[in-house]
Amino acid sequence: MRRGCLSSLLKGSNLSYLRDALCGHAYVTNAAYSSIGHKLSSTGSITGRVFADYSVYKGKASLSLSPVLPTFTRMEYGLRVDRQGKMMLRFCPAVGDRKYDWEKKQLFALSATELGSIISLGPKDSCEFFHDPSMKSSNAGQVRKSLTISPTQDGNGYFVSLSVVNNLLRTNERLTVPLTTAEFAVIKTACSFALPHIIGWDQCTSHQSTTNGEKSWKAGSLDSDSEWNR
Amino acid sequence: MRRGCLSSLLKGSNLSYLRDALCGHAYVTNAAYSSIGHKLSSTGSITGRVFADYSVYKGKASLSLSPVLPTFTRMEYGLRVDRQGKMMLRFCPAVGDRKYDWEKKQLFALSATELGSIISLGPKDSCEFFHDPSMKSSNAGQVRKSLTISPTQDGNGYFVSLSVVNNLLRTNERLTVPLTTAEFAVIKTACSFALPHIIGWDQCTSHQSTTNGEKSWKAGSLDSDSEWNR
Amino acid sequence: MRRGCLSSLLKGSNLSYLRDALCGHAYVTNAAYSSIGHKLSSTGSITGRVFADYSVYKGKASLSLSPVLPTFTRMEYGLRVDRQGKMMLRFCPAVGDRKYDWEKKQLFALSATELGSIISLGPKDSCEFFHDPSMKSSNAGQVRKSLTISPTQDGNGYFVSLSVVNNLLRTNERLTVPLTTAEFAVIKTACSFALPHIIGWDQCTSHQSTTNGEKSWKAGSLDSDSEWNR
Amino acid sequence: MRRGCLSSLLKGSNLSYLRDALCGHAYVTNAAYSSIGHKLSSTGSITGRVFADYSVYKGKASLSLSPVLPTFTRMEYGLRVDRQGKMMLRFCPAVGDRKYDWEKKQLFALSATELGSIISLGPKDSCEFFHDPSMKSSNAGQVRKSLTISPTQDGNGYFVSLSVVNNLLRTNERLTVPLTTAEFAVIKTACSFALPHIIGWDQCTSHQSTTNGEKSWKAGSLDSDSEWNR
Numbered sequence: 001m002r003r004g005c006l007s008s009l010l011k012g013s014n015l016s017y018l019r020d021a022l023c024g025h026a027y028v029t030n031a032a033y034s035s036i037g038h039k040l041s042s043t044g045s046i047t048g049r050v051f052a053d054y055s056v057y058k059g060k061a062s063l064s065l066s067p068v069l070p071t072f073t074r075m076e077y078g079l080r081v082d083r084q085g086k087m088m089l090r091f092c093p094a095v096g097d098r099k100y101d102w103e104k105k106q107l108f109a110l111s112a113t114e115l116g117s118i119i120s121l122g123p124k125d126s127c128e129f130f131h132d133p134s135m136k137s138s139n140a141g142q143v144r145k146s147l148t149i150s151p152t153q154d155g156n157g158y159f160v161s162l163s164v165v166n167n168l169l170r171t172n173e174r175l176t177v178p179l180t181t182a183e184f185a186v187i188k189t190a191c192s193f194a195l196p197h198i199i200g201w202d203q204c205t206s207h208q209s210t211t212n213g214e215k216s217w218k219a220g221s222l223d224s225d226s227e228w229n230r
Numbered sequence: 231m232r233r234g235c236l237s238s239l240l241k242g243s244n245l246s247y248l249r250d251a252l253c254g255h256a257y258v259t260n261a262a263y264s265s266i267g268h269k270l271s272s273t274g275s276i277t278g279r280v281f282a283d284y285s286v287y288k289g290k291a292s293l294s295l296s297p298v299l300p301t302f303t304r305m306e307y308g309l310r311v312d313r314q315g316k317m318m319l320r321f322c323p324a325v326g327d328r329k330y331d332w333e334k335k336q337l338f339a340l341s342a343t344e345l346g347s348i349i350s351l352g353p354k355d356s357c358e359f360f361h362d363p364s365m366k367s368s369n370a371g372q373v374r375k376s377l378t379i380s381p382t383q384d385g386n387g388y389f390v391s392l393s394v395v396n397n398l399l400r401t402n403e404r405l406t407v408p409l410t411t412a413e414f415a416v417i418k419t420a421c422s423f424a425l426p427h428i429i430g431w432d433q434c435t436s437h438q439s440t441t442n443g444e445k446s447w448k449a450g451s452l453d454s455d456s457e458w459n460r
Numbered sequence: 461m462r463r464g465c466l467s468s469l470l471k472g473s474n475l476s477y478l479r480d481a482l483c484g485h486a487y488v489t490n491a492a493y494s495s496i497g498h499k500l501s502s503t504g505s506i507t508g509r510v511f512a513d514y515s516v517y518k519g520k521a522s523l524s525l526s527p528v529l530p531t532f533t534r535m536e537y538g539l540r541v542d543r544q545g546k547m548m549l550r551f552c553p554a555v556g557d558r559k560y561d562w563e564k565k566q567l568f569a570l571s572a573t574e575l576g577s578i579i580s581l582g583p584k585d586s587c588e589f590f591h592d593p594s595m596k597s598s599n600a601g602q603v604r605k606s607l608t609i610s611p612t613q614d615g616n617g618y619f620v621s622l623s624v625v626n627n628l629l630r631t632n633e634r635l636t637v638p639l640t641t642a643e644f645a646v647i648k649t650a651c652s653f654a655l656p657h658i659i660g661w662d663q664c665t666s667h668q669s670t671t672n673g674e675k676s677w678k679a680g681s682l683d684s685d686s687e688w689n690r
Numbered sequence: 691m692r693r694g695c696l697s698s699l700l701k702g703s704n705l706s707y708l709r710d711a712l713c714g715h716a717y718v719t720n721a722a723y724s725s726i727g728h729k730l731s732s733t734g735s736i737t738g739r740v741f742a743d744y745s746v747y748k749g750k751a752s753l754s755l756s757p758v759l760p761t762f763t764r765m766e767y768g769l770r771v772d773r774q775g776k777m778m779l780r781f782c783p784a785v786g787d788r789k790y791d792w793e794k795k796q797l798f799a800l801s802a803t804e805l806g807s808i809i810s811l812g813p814k815d816s817c818e819f820f821h822d823p824s825m826k827s828s829n830a831g832q833v834r835k836s837l838t839i840s841p842t843q844d845g846n847g848y849f850v851s852l853s854v855v856n857n858l859l860r861t862n863e864r865l866t867v868p869l870t871t872a873e874f875a876v877i878k879t880a881c882s883f884a885l886p887h888i889i890g891w892d893q894c895t896s897h898q899s900t901t902n903g904e905k906s907w908k909a910g911s912l913d914s915d916s917e918w919n920r
C-alpha cells in the first residue's frame with residue numbers, strides 16, 4: 001500500500017507536481033529563498049513545496065488528503081488572512097492493479113466548516129457538499145461537483161463518493177472510495193490537527209513569549225482588546 | 231461565505247483594526263522589530279498583528295472568534311503570566327445582504343474555564359455567562375453583558391446569543407447567531423487547540439531540549455521540584 | 461478569579477518562585493544564556509523560568525497545575541530521557557477571602573500513566589494515587605501522600621482531595637478542591653496537550669524536515685529501524 | 691517503574707542504541723551538524739538521536755512505543771515523502787524482577803492506518819495485524835509477525851500480544867503485555883498527537899506565515915491549487 005502510494009506519487013510529471021503544490025511551503029519565491037534561505041535552512045523551512053498526503057488505494061480509485069494553508073497579506077499593521085485555508089481531496093481513478101491515473105485526478109477542496117461536519121460525523125451519519133469551481137466566473141454552473149460521505153451497510157466504514165458533471169467537456173464522472181473505520185479515524189484525527197492551521201490560529205499562537213513580553217510592558221495600550229470598547 | 235468574511239474584514243478602518251488586534255503577534259514594538267527583526271523574519275514571527283478569525287455569517291449577525299494570548303512579565307527569575315489569555319467573541323449586526331456593521335460590534339471575552347464549559351457542552355446542554363466589562367471601575371454595573379448558548383429545537387445546532395445592557399448609552403442590544411453542528415464542531419476543535427495557548431502551557435513546553443540538556447547536567451538543583459519540599 | 465490567581469502568584473517570595481520553577485525553561489544556566497542567548501531571544505526561548513499554571517480558587521484551598529518536562533542527558537549518540545516529565549499539582553490552603561498560603565502548599569506530581577487515568581476518567585468514575593516522596597531514601601515511609609478524585613453527588617463535577625500524613629513533622633493534612641465540569645474539561649484538554657510533551661515525544665517530532673532530508677539520502681542506513689532486526 | 695525504564699534503557703549497548711534510533715533527529719550527519727549546527731543548537735535540534743519512549747513494564751515483558759517520522763527526498767520542486775512514518779512498538783522479555791532483555795527485543799511497526807484502528811478501538815473491540823518484515827525479499831514468508839490487541843475479561847484494559855514465527859531461526863515466540871485503561875489512554879492520546887507527524891502534515895503546516903506572505907503577493911499563480919484544474 002505504502003509503496004503503491006509512493007509509486008503513484010512518482011508517476012506524476014513535474015508539471016503535475018507544480019499544479020498540485022498544495023502545502024504551506026509552496027511558492028517560496030527565489031527572492032525569499034536567497035535572502036533568508038540560510039536561516040530558514042537551519043529550521044527546515046526552505047523546503048519549498050512539501051508533498052505529504054494521507055492516501056488510501058482501493059479497487060476503483062485512490063483518495064489523497066492534504067492541507068492547504070491560508071494565505072496572508074502583509075499590511076502596515078500586520079498580517080491579514082486574504083485566502084482561506086482548506087483540506088484538498090484528490091481522487092484518482094484506477095487504471096490497473098494498484099495503478100492510478102494522476103492525470104485524470106479530480107479535486108475537491110473542503111472549507112473549515114465542511115471539515116467540521118466530517119470531524120463530527122457519527123457512525124451512521126452521512127453528509128453531502130456541492131461545489132461550483134467556477135462560481136462567479138463566466139463558466140459558472142458549467143461544472144457541478146458533489147462529495148457524498150455515507151456509512152456502509154455493516155456500519156464498519158464509509159463510502160466517499162465524488163461526482164463531477166462537466167458541461168464544457170461533456171463529461172460525467174463518479175469516483176467512489178470505501179473507507180474502513182481505521183482509515184476514517186486517521187482522517188478525523190489528522191483533520192482535527194489541521195483545522196486550526198487551516199483557519200490560521202497557529203499564527204495567532206506562535207512565538208508569543210517575546211511579543212507578550214513586549215505587551216506586558218505597555219499594558220496601557222491593551223485596553224483596546226478588553227471587552228470595554230465603546 | 232468565505233468571500234463575505236474577507237470583504238467584511240476589509241470594511242473595517244485601520245483604526246478599528248488597531249482596536250481589534252487580538253492575536254499574539256500584536257504589539258511587537260518597532261524597537262523589538264528592528265533589534266531582533268532579522269532573526270524573526272527567518273521564522274516568520276515579525277508579522278506584527280495577525281488577523282485570523284473563525285467567522286460565521288448569518289442573517290441577523292456575524293460571529294467571529296479569535297484567541298488572545300496571555301501576557302508575560304519578565305522578572306529576573308523568568309517569565310510570569312500577568313494577564314490571562316482568553317477567547318474573544320465578536321458579534322457584528324447585519325446591515326444588508328451579507329453586510330455586517332463592524333463599528334457596531336460587541337465583544338465578549340471567554341476565560342479558560344468558560345471555554346471549558348463550551349468544549350464540554352453536550353448536544354442538549356446550554357450555558358450562560360455574565361460579564362461586567364467595567365468591573366472594579368467607577369462604571370461598575372453600568373454595562374451588563376450575558377452570553378447564552380442553547381441547543382436548537384431540532385437538536386442540530388445551537389443559538390449563540392449576546393445581550394448587552396448599557397446604562398451609560400441607554401442601549402439594550404441582543405445579537406443572536408445560529409450555529410450548525412458542523413460550525414460548532416469547528417469551534418470545539420479550534421478552541422481545544424487554543425486552550426493550552428490561552429493558559430500559557432505552550433510556553434512551558436517549547437524549546438525544551440536545550441534547556442533540559444542543561445537541567446540534566448545539574449540534577450542536584452532539581453530536587454526543588456520533587457514532591458519533597460518541606 | 462483571574463485577578464485572584466495573579467495576586468496569589470504575586471504573594472510568593474522570589475525564593476518560593478525559585479523552589480517552584482516547574483516549567484521547561486527552568487534552569488537555563490547563565491552560561492547557556494550568554495552563549496546562545498541572542499539566537500534564543502529571537503525565538504523567545506531565553507525566557508528562563510516560565511510560570512503558567514491553570515489554577516482554581518475555592519473556599520478552602522486552591523489547586524494549580526503546570527507541566528514539568530522530562531530532562532535529557534546528552535550522549536555522544538544523542539539525547540536520552542533521564543528524568544521523566546510529570547504534571548505538578550499544587551494545593552494551597554485558604555487563609556482568608558481569596559487569600560491562599562503559598563508557604564503551606566502541598567505538591568503532588570502525576571506521572572504520564574497517572575495522567576492517563578485522569579484523562580480517561582468518566583463522569584461517575586473515581587481514582588486514587590499513593591505517593592511516598594522519599595521512597596528509596598532513609599526517610600522512606602515517613603511521608604504518605606494520597607490524591608483522590610471522586611465525582612460529586614449531583615454528577616456535575618469532582619472533588620480533588622490531597623491527604624498528606626507526615627510522621628517527621630507529626631502533621632496530618634487534607635486539602636480538598638471541588639471542580640466544576642468546565643474546570644475539569646480544561647484540565648482534561650490541557651493535560652491531553654501536555655502528555656506528549658511529558659513523555660518527550662515532541663522532541664521526536666520536531667525539526668524533522670532537515671534531518672529527514674539527510675536521512676533520505678542515506679536510506680541504506682535506515683534498515684536498522686525496519687522490523688527486520690535479527 | 692520510571693527508574694526501571696531508565697535502567698533498561700541504560701542496559702542497551704551503544705550498538706543497540708544505534709540500531710534503535712527511532713526518532714526524527716536520527717541520522718543528522720556530521721556534515722549537517724557542522725554546517726548548520728550553530729543555528730540548530732539555538733533551537734535544540736542538533737540533538738542527534740532522541741530516545742523518548744512511552745514504556746510499560748509488566749511481569750513477563752515490557753512494551754515501549756516511539757514514533758518514527760517519515761523521510762523526505764529533496765527534489766528541485768521541494769520535499770516529497772519517500773518513506774512513510776510509523777509507530778514502532780518494542781517488546782522485551784522479562785529476565786528477572788523488573789529486568790528486561792534488550793537483546794531479545796521484538797519490533798512491530800504500525801502504519802498510520804493501523805494506528806487509526808488503535809486510536810478508534812472501543813472498550814470491547816479487538817484488532818489484529820499481520821506483518822512480514824522481509825516482504826518482497828528472498829526471505830519473504832520466512833518470518834511471520836502478528837500483533838493482537840484484545841480486551842481483558844473485566845473490561846478494564848487490554849492484552850497486547852506479539853507473536854513471531856521465524857522459520858530461519860526455527861523460533862516461535864509470543865510476548866504479551868497487559869495494559870490498564872490508564873496506560874491505554876496514554877497510548878491513544880500520544881498516538882493521536884504523533885499521527886499527523888507520522889503522515890508528515892506537520893511539515894505542511896509549519897513556518898507558513900512568511901511563505902504565505904509571499905504567496906499572497908502572487909495570487910495569480912495560486913489558481914493552480916483551486917478545484918478548477920482541467
